[in-house]
Each structure stands twice: as C-alpha cells, then as structure tokens.
Amino acid sequence: MDNCALSPFNSFECQHCKAERSGKATNRRCNVIISKRLCGLEEAMRIRRLRELQQATKVRKRPPLRRGKISGPLLVPDHIPKPSYTGSNQLPQLSSEYQVHDDEAIDCMRAACELAARVLEFAGTMPSITTNEIDKAVHHMIIDAGAYPSPLGYGGFPKSVCTSVNECMCHGIPDSRQLQDGDIINIDVTVYLNGYHGDTSKTFLCGKVDERTKLLVKVAQECLERAIAACKDGASFKKIGKKISAIAERYGYGVVERFVGHGVGTIFHSEPIIMHHQPILTMGTTDYVTWDDGWTTLTADGKPAAQFEHTILITRTGAEILTKC
Template identity: 75%
Template sequence: MASPSLSYSGALSEKPFLVGRPLGCFLPGVSRYSTQERCVVILARRLSGLEEAMRIRRSRELQTNKKIRSRPPLKRGKISGPLPVLDHIQKPSYVGSNQLPELSSEYQIHDDEGIIRMKAVCELAARVLEFAGTMVRPSITTNEIDKAVHNMIIEAGAYPSPLGYGGFPKSVCTSVNECMCHGIPDSRQLQDGDILNIDVTVYLNGYHGDTSKTFLCGEVNEPTKRLVQVTEECLERAIAVCKDGCSFKKIGKRISEIAERYGYGVVDRFVGHGVGTVFHSEPIIMHNRNDKSGSMVEGQTFTIEPILTMGTIECATWDDGWTTVTADGRPSAQFEHTLLITRNGAEVLTKC
C-alpha cells in the first residue's frame, strides 16, 4: 500500500533535482577533435533519435486508441461495510482508530527470527494476490474481489492490513484505469478493456507483507498494455540495483530512465516505504529522480511500488479521502514488491 508523501509533514517538501551529465560533455584527457569524442557524440545522437522515434510511435498509438474507444471516466459504485474479523486473530495497533498513523522513523532491520516471519507473511501476501488476479474478468465487482481476499486472509489466521488503517473501510485496495492507488472496492462491475491494480497487505505474527500488481481485464488495447508492461519492468530494474550499501536515490534514477524512454510520467506523490512490524516507516522510497540521502542496509525490508501514467502525474483525490485519480483521466499502472536487502543484492519476498 503506497504511502502518500503529502501525509507526512515535510517528508518530501523539497523538489527532487534532475541530475545527469549533458550529452555533449568532453571525456577527460581526450582532445576536442579526437575520434573518441566523435564516437560519443554520434552515439548520443543515435540514442536521442531512438527515444524520439519511440515517443512519436507512442503518440500515434494514443491518437489511434482515442478514435477506437472513448472510455467514460471512472465513477464510484456502492461501498458496503467492512467485513468482520475473528476475535482471536492478532490485529495491528492502529485498528479501532480512524486517525492516519504517523510515518514511523523506525527502520525495519531484522534478525534471523524477524526474517523468517517476514518471509512467511510475504509468501502469504503473494499467494493472496495471485488468487485475487485469477478473479479479474469482465462483470465481476471489486467488492467481490475484496470479499474473497478477506476470507482467504482470515482463513490463514492473518489480518488484512488495510482494514481500519486510517479509517479505510475495506481489506484490499482496488484501483481501476485512471485510479493511481488506494481505490476502495465497490459495486462497479469491471469492463472489458479495464486495467486493475490489486494492492494486498497482510499482517501475520506481528509482521506486514505488502505487494501489488496491475491486471488486464479482457481485451486491453496495446498502448495500455505497454504502460502496464513498462511499469512492471521499472520495478524489476529498480530491484536489480538494490543491495547493501546502495543509495536509495538509485531506485528513482533507474525507474525514471526507463519511463522517460516511453514518455511516461512517474508519480512523485506516492512513495515506497519501510515495512515489517510497522506498516509504513522510514525509509521513504522515491520513484522519481531525486537527491535524497541514505543507503540500504543488509537485513532491511522496504517496498518499491512505482506508479506510471500515460499523461500528467497530477492527481485529484475523491471526497472519500482515499481514491486518487489522474487529473487528465488517462490510465495509470502500478506494481509493488517487498524486498529484503542482502549483502550482494535484494531478495524479493513477495514473489510468488
């Protein structure tokens, strides 16, 4: 479940810097008219031309898609009440309060026992998400998906973390089409061509496991499919840079590099976060280019959960206080994993 950056006072008040060397820079020790420099310039021009061609192709696809189908804006359905949880199931401390918990300054770094528990809860979260994905089809409601997810989690002796978090009324987040994140399951039936992000977080034996994926519903047009595919690639490439001692800002740099090649926007309002005994904690994981300090530590767990958009990254939140949609009504997609940092890389704990 993404942490909204604006909820935490001053956490992301600084504008991220756009860093990087200009394409025309000179190589140290190389003369102005050397062969090496000319190769660098030629390569830069080729890359620039490739990116421009990709942007043109995507623009044409979007124009074609508009002519094929004009999808009406997302509308709220009827929201039913929260589902019951058995008394014997352990519940997080925030349950019973409608106040959004403060972002914890505690970093989630685990001993051997903690890692075992994190692996167990994340394995359950991954199985629940996979099961929820099998339900995605035209005519089903997100409320039905919520009920099935709730029952599966409860039967496993666990608690659905979103339920009661800051007053959230459901056990899972379901975000359709232009909904960036935190969509509330309701009575709206999924339509052929929709995309749906399902965000599952589970609380088991005192630990949270958090994961999400964007699913295709029926026949989805090619431009929207590509948005979903590239968003998943951004997550995978970002995970690949993670290891003990790596700076957190490399995550945003890697995601932005890939998204920019396709002309997609990277949402900066919602961020990844530390996760473990606490649902949302430091470190804040920014998915866009940034100059934030801090490095990863072996034994640490956190989420990476980029949201990419076809158009603007500006958003609007409905009066339910949760559902956040793109300001221009164009689609967005999100993927998320919980990671464990190791000496030589990152172990994906929520990989099914």
C-alpha cells in the same frame, strides 16, 4: 547478519506531501519534489515525447471512473491478532524506525509475504466481477489463513484490499462497480501475519486491453524489476529512482512523485522513505485528483496509470523478493 525489509515501491503518501495537500506544508524535501513536478517546461517536453514515442493507435475510449456503492467493512474473528492501529480512524504517524530484522523475524516476514503473494495471484484470477466481490474473496482468504488484512481500518480505510481501476493511481476503495472488458486493475494486498506485514501489488488486464495500455502496464513492471536489481546493501536511493525514470522517459511516461516507498515489518509504514521512486506510471499527466473519500486518487486527465510493488529483503549481497510467487 542484519537485514532490512523494504517495500520500496508502494503507494504510501509522503507525510510532508500530505501536509501540503491539506494546506499544512513544511519546508522540507517535498518542496523540491513539488517544484520539479510543477515545472511547466519539463512537463511540456515530457508530453511531447509521449506523443512522439507512443503508437499511433488510439487508446480505447472508456467512460470516466465513477464511484459505486461501498458496502460496510467485513468482520474479522476475535482470535485473529490485529495491528495496533485498528479501532482508530486516525492515520498512524510514519515511524522513524529503520526495521532491521534478525533470522527469526525474517522467517516471519517470509510467511507474511508468501501469503500476500498467494492472495494477490488468486485475486488476479477472478473473472470480471465487482471490486467489492474481490475484496470479499481476498478478506476471507486472508482470515482463513489466520492473518489480518492490513488495509482494513488503517487510517479509517473501510476495506481489506485496494483496487485501483484504469485512471485510478492508487488507494481505490472496492465498490459495486462491475469490471469491464478492456479495464486494467491494480490489486494491492497487504497481510498481517504473526506480527508482520507482507505487502505487494500488481496490475492485471481485464479481457481485451488496447495495445498502448498493455505497453504501459508492461513498462511499469519492467521499472519495478530494474529498480529491484539496483537494490543492495549500501546502494543509494537515488540510483533506484534513476533506473525507473530512465525507462519511463524512454517511453514518454510520467512517474508519479507523490507516493513513496517505505520500510515494512512489524510496522506497516516506516523509514526509510524512498522518495518518488515508486513505479506508478501514467500515460499522460502526473497531476492527480483525490475524491472526497480521502483515498481514491486519479490522474487529472483521466488517462490510465499502472503500478507494481514487491516487498524485498536487503542483505549484504543483494536483494531478495519476498512476495514473488
């Protein structure tokens, strides 16, 4: 039986959207998405629903996210097999290949995804420390298992894991900032084991988090679960997006459209691209700013964002979560 492995809810930026951000926009699909995002009336109505539906209690005040000191990349032993993109600071082009896996490949995917899930759960149990310390612990757990931390060196990314705190939507670079009581943090783990990538992420609560932010995190996870339930052989990508949008709109949350899902396997990011069906939910605007490191992406209004992702296997009978602990 042919099977396809997808990481359909991952923060990979659409190549056309990235071109638009760099001033090299094409006239393809992302133009429709951008025009939708910039529709002033629709955004105003969504913000109004947000104010009406969310609880009267205020979100806990916290200072804006500031960058800390970033240490150098950690070493990977020579005997660990590495993806082809390592050693280059160039972001790999999105592969047009649809990765369909046979039974042997699926076994390899299971092993990579199982490791990614275990690493993620371990990272989520760490006390309130710096994100740099999380990166170090994740890095060593991955290489001790004979795997490579996929983010390291991908397009020049300097760390082994993505850690996105509070208003950071995705691609946060671990640094010296100390996690604080009331923070939320998305930890995004991808491992490369036996030639295959396993990819997963989860938003964790740090200490006592205010009720509105906890609700945002809960709804983001629900969006992921409902979307996965809609996945099966022959299902349209549009149906996945509708599941996410319906839940998010019920609570007045924004769904970030810039970052997309993707195929995964021997290649980190490949077709099929799941356009704007990524449950990164925001409490306020879906507009964003990217720091000059080229990676760290924050909500433009400084309000929190939450994200969850799994790698799933599409079979003829449905979808199996490969990164579920």
